[in-house]
Amino acid sequence: MRHIGIRKWGPGLLVMIPSIVVIAVFVYGLIGWTVNTSLTDRTTALPADGYVGLENFTNLFQDDRFIHSLKNLGILTVVFIVGTMVLGFLWALLLERGFKGEGIFRSIYLFPMAVSFIASGVVWRWLLNSAQGDEAGGLNKLFDSLHLGFLQNPWWNDPDWGMAAMAIPAIWQLSGYVMALFLAGFRGIPGELREAARVDGASEFQMYRHVIFPQLSPVALSALIIVGHMSMKMFDLIMAVSGAQYLTEVPAVYLWTTLLGSNYAKACAIAVILLVVVAIVVVPYLISNARAEKRR
Amino acid sequence: MSTQTIPAPATSAAAPRPRKKKSSPRSQTARTVRFVLLVLFLLMVLLPAYVLFVTSFKPSAETSADRAWLLPQNWTTEGWKTAWDSLSPSLWRTFQLAIPAALISSAIGSINGFVLSRWRFPGADVLFTLFLFGMFIPYQAVVIPLRQLTVWIGLPNGIPTLIFVHIIYGIPICTLIFRNYYASVPHELVEAAQVDGAGMFRTYASIILPLSGPGFVVTIIWQFTSAWNDYLFAIFLSNTRNGPITIALNALAGGQLTNYSASMAGAMIASIPTLIVYIVLGRYFVGGLMAGSVKS
Numbered sequence: 001m002r003h004i005g006i007r008k009w010g011p012g013l014l015v016m017i018p019s020i021v022v023i024a025v026f027v028y029g030l031i032g033w034t035v036n037t038s039l040t041d042r043t044t045a046l047p048a049d050g051y052v053g054l055e056n057f058t059n060l061f062q063d064d065r066f067i068h069s070l071k072n073l074g075i076l077t078v079v080f081i082v083g084t085m086v087l088g089f090l091w092a093l094l095l096e097r098g099f100k101g102e103g104i105f106r107s108i109y110l111f112p113m114a115v116s117f118i119a120s121g122v123v124w125r126w127l128l129n130s131a132q133g134d135e136a137g138g139l140n141k142l143f144d145s146l147h148l149g150f151l152q153n154p155w156w157n158d159p160d161w162g163m164a165a166m167a168i169p170a171i172w173q174l175s176g177y178v179m180a181l182f183l184a185g186f187r188g189i190p191g192e193l194r195e196a197a198r199v200d201g202a203s204e205f206q207m208y209r210h211v212i213f214p215q216l217s218p219v220a221l222s223a224l225i226i227v228g229h230m231s232m233k234m235f236d237l238i239m240a241v242s243g244a245q246y247l248t249e250v251p252a253v254y255l256w257t258t259l260l261g262s263n264y265a266k267a268c269a270i271a272v273i274l275l276v277v278v279a280i281v282v283v284p285y286l287i288s289n290a291r292a293e294k295r296r
Numbered sequence: 297m298s299t300q301t302i303p304a305p306a307t308s309a310a311a312p313r314p315r316k317k318k319s320s321p322r323s324q325t326a327r328t329v330r331f332v333l334l335v336l337f338l339l340m341v342l343l344p345a346y347v348l349f350v351t352s353f354k355p356s357a358e359t360s361a362d363r364a365w366l367l368p369q370n371w372t373t374e375g376w377k378t379a380w381d382s383l384s385p386s387l388w389r390t391f392q393l394a395i396p397a398a399l400i401s402s403a404i405g406s407i408n409g410f411v412l413s414r415w416r417f418p419g420a421d422v423l424f425t426l427f428l429f430g431m432f433i434p435y436q437a438v439v440i441p442l443r444q445l446t447v448w449i450g451l452p453n454g455i456p457t458l459i460f461v462h463i464i465y466g467i468p469i470c471t472l473i474f475r476n477y478y479a480s481v482p483h484e485l486v487e488a489a490q491v492d493g494a495g496m497f498r499t500y501a502s503i504i505l506p507l508s509g510p511g512f513v514v515t516i517i518w519q520f521t522s523a524w525n526d527y528l529f530a531i532f533l534s535n536t537r538n539g540p541i542t543i544a545l546n547a548l549a550g551g552q553l554t555n556y557s558a559s560m561a562g563a564m565i566a567s568i569p570t571l572i573v574y575i576v577l578g579r580y581f582v583g584g585l586m587a588g589s590v591k592s
Contacts, residue, residue, distance in 0.1 A: 009417035011496040016411050019404060019467050020423065026464045027430040030438035030445065037441070091337065094330050105334050107578055108341055114574040115567045116525030118542040122549045122563040123344040126351070126556065141364050172344065225432075233434035236527040240546060252436055256531075259440065268440055275437040282432040290425045 031275065038268035045262040056269035065246070066254060066270070073250040075163040076170075077231040083171035084227050085220070088178025095179070096186040106183070110176035117173065121240020124169040128241065130157040156241065156248055166248055170237055174230070178223045185219030186212070225285050232278050352376060352561035359556040375557025376565075379548065383562050386536075386544035390524055391569070393455050393540055397462035398519035402512055404463070405470020409511070410504050412471065413478040414486050415496050424475065431468035439532045446533065454538030458530060462523040470515045477511040478504060513580040521570045541566045 038056055040048035060066045091109050095102050112120065129138035132152045136144050143151040155165040189212060197207040235252040242248040244257050255270040351359060352375050354368040363369075411417070412424050442461065451457045481504065489499045527542040534540065536547050545566045549559035 009415065012411040012415035012420075013417040015407055015496075016423075019408055019427075019471070022464050023427055023430050023467065026438065026442070026445075026461075027433065028426075030441050031433070033441040033445075034437050087337075091334075094334055103579070105338060107575070108338055110578065111571065111574060112341065112344075114521055114570040116527065116542055116570075118525070118527050118546050119563040119566045120344065122545070122559050123348050125549075126560075127344060127347065137364050145365065172341065176341075229432050229434075233436060233528075235436075236542075239527065239531075240550070243550060252434070255436055264440065271434070271436045271440060274434045278432060278434050279429075282429070286425050286428055286432075290421055294421065 034268045034271050034275075037264055038272045040265050042264045043262075043266060045264075048265070052265075056265050057273070060266070060269055060273070065249070066251070068246070069249045069251050069254045072163045072248065073232070073234075075161065076167050076234060076250065077228065079164045079167035080170045080174075080231045080234075081224065081227050083167060084175045084178045085223065087171065087175035088223065089182050089220075091175065091179040092182030092186060096183060106179070109179055112173045113177050115173070117169070117236035118240045120169055120173060121237055124172075124237075125241045128155040128165055128168070130154040159247065162247060163250075166238060166241065169241060170231070170234065173237075174227060178227065181219055181223045181226075182216065185216045189215050221285070225282060228281055229278050232274060232281075348560045348564055351556055352379075352564055354557050356555060356557060372557075375555070375561040378555060378558035379562035379565055382548050382558075383541060383544050383565055386539065386541045387565065389455050389538070390540040393458050393462070394520050394523040394569075397459050397466065397523040398516045400459075401463045401466030401470050401519050402515040404467055405472075405515055406474045406505070406508055406511065407500070408467065408471040409474025409476075409478050410500050411496075413475045414481070414504070415499075424471070427468045427471055429468075430465070431472065435465065435528055439528065442529075443532055454534045455540070457533050458523075458526075458540065461529050461533065462519070462526065465529075466515075466519045466522070469518060473515050473518070474508070474511050477508075477514075481507055510580060513577055517573055517577055517580075520573055524570050 037048070039051050039053065041050060041052045041055075042048035091105075095106055127138040129136070129140060131137055132140050132154070133144075136152060139155075140152040143149060153165075154162070156162040158165070193211055193215075194207060197211045202210070233252055234250055235256070238244075238248050238250060238253055239256075244253050249257075251270050251274055255267050255274075258270065259267040347365075350365075350367055353371045353373065354363075355370055355372045355374060358368055358370070408427075412420050446457045446460070447453075451460055485503050486499060489503050494502065524540070525542065526540070527546070530540050530543050534543060536543055545559075545562050548555075548562050
């Protein structure tokens with residue numbers, strides 16, 4: 001029986017072998033390589049002398065600069081996630097009924113997603129100009145001319161909460177994507193469910209609250225994971241808006257400057273920490289997805 | 297036939313429409329509020345685009361802060377000329393990068409997706425989950441040794457390496473999109489082909505491939521934009537002389553003495569190709585998100 005099976009599924013496995021090999025090498029192999037280097041003393045361009053255990057990691061967690069970059073990443077991630085989820089959901093809610101001209105709104109909300117962080121960073125660097133008063137430019141200037149001068153602020157130049165401002169371009173860029181995901185979710189809900197709720201005498205609000213929203217939780221989770229993992233590896237946007245500098249440094253940027261100094265072991269240790277943080281979020285999600293599929 | 301899955305959302309969106317007949321004053325107000333909100337958000341999203349457009353046509357004397365939000369007094373294409381001169385070589389290189397990267401990873405993803413949904417072998421689900429993880433990893437975890445590995449393989453630095461890298465790291469998401477997409481192809485079609493004695497390749501070529509149009513649209517948009525907009529791989533694996541447009545643009549816009557009109561024109565030049573892709577195919581993209589990625 002078994003060999004008949006092989007004849008059936010063998011070709012499928014065969015055509016996938018090239019993909020399997022490159023994923024094994026370029027995803028898992030290179031991760032292994034990075035982990036390996038992170039355990040060595042390769043802190044210069046020269047090859048490593050030997051292994052130092054977890055020393056690179058313990059050093060990082062005693063490094064104020066690294067802790068600072070983690071704090072920045074935390075602020076960025078929270079504001080980014082909350083911003084995109086709220087805006088994306090709101091836009092989807094406003095659009096989900098479908099009406100004439102809906103497509104125009106949808107396309108325009110989605111368009112920033114087509115643009116690179118490097119390109120949009122050019123404008124955002126200008127918009128988030130920290131100068132105020134007579135010198136003001138960008139958004140501060142706009143606030144000033146709209147008699148909303150009190151809204152002026154130093155944006156990402158604020159040493160405490162500046163990273164919240166850095167999340168604004170990211171929110172601008174990806175809220176449309178979250179909207180598209182939620183719209184897909186809304187439209188996957190069978191019309192009969194709404195009808196049934198109405199027949200049962202549910203008010204519009206009750207229908208959304210008790211019938212529609214609960215159906216959206218899987219979409220919300222996907223959106224959360226996608227946006228969250230994007231935030232963890234945020235690099236382009238910061239390089240484009242502020243450049244690599246201490247004030248706005250996140251681990252991915254710190255990794256880059258560390259690598260420029262040829263400290264391979266430390267750069268790899270930062271990469272491993274990033275990977276672990278992402279994996280803690282993503283792996284349970286992937287496993288539960290796989291399980292849910294099997295049950296279906 | 298290829299449009300089968302796409303209009304489905306539109307019909308379900310139209311389902312609640314009949315309510316409009318009894319348009320009470322209250323729902324009239326609700327609709328007005330909704331419309332006002334939608335327009336406000338639209339303006340917010342378009343604000344950076346306005347700045348880009350206006351500034352790109354200003355002579356450098358007018359890019360100062362006090363005229364920031366005003367239309368140019370003297371329209372000029374100087375900035376566009378400067379930007380074009382410094383970006384056009386990298387623009388062509390980026391086409392040479394993004395087109396093959398999008399087409400090849402889509403083709404590989406299509407075959408993989410077919411095997412993993414319709415020609416399954418033992419362990420296919422575990423393999424799929426292992427592939428998916430490759431989509432979520434922060435590329436920082438692979439990019440440090442990646443340069444060494446590509447040099448070792450003998451790939452020339454710059455575009456050839458980047459094509460290769462984008463194909464490989466595009467395989468997981470293309471496989472995911474096609475796997476979900478093919479799961480909606482009726483079982484009977486595949487079974488009928490098998491009853492007729494068709495092997496795997498004939499089943500794929502005669503049944504699956506002709507239905508794949510919408511799936512290809514989604515993966516090609518996705519891969520084209522991510523290769524086009526990529527900065528992380530580009531900065532590690534290329535330089536301003538042989539790299540894609542994100543590298544050249546960041547060099548143009550990131551200098552000490554920024555020429556604002558040129559860098560904003562440059563940002564637009566760098567964004568036009570992906571924007572065209574979204575404008576022409578964006579409808580299918582949202583449709584494809586609905587048909588594909590969001591299965592749960």
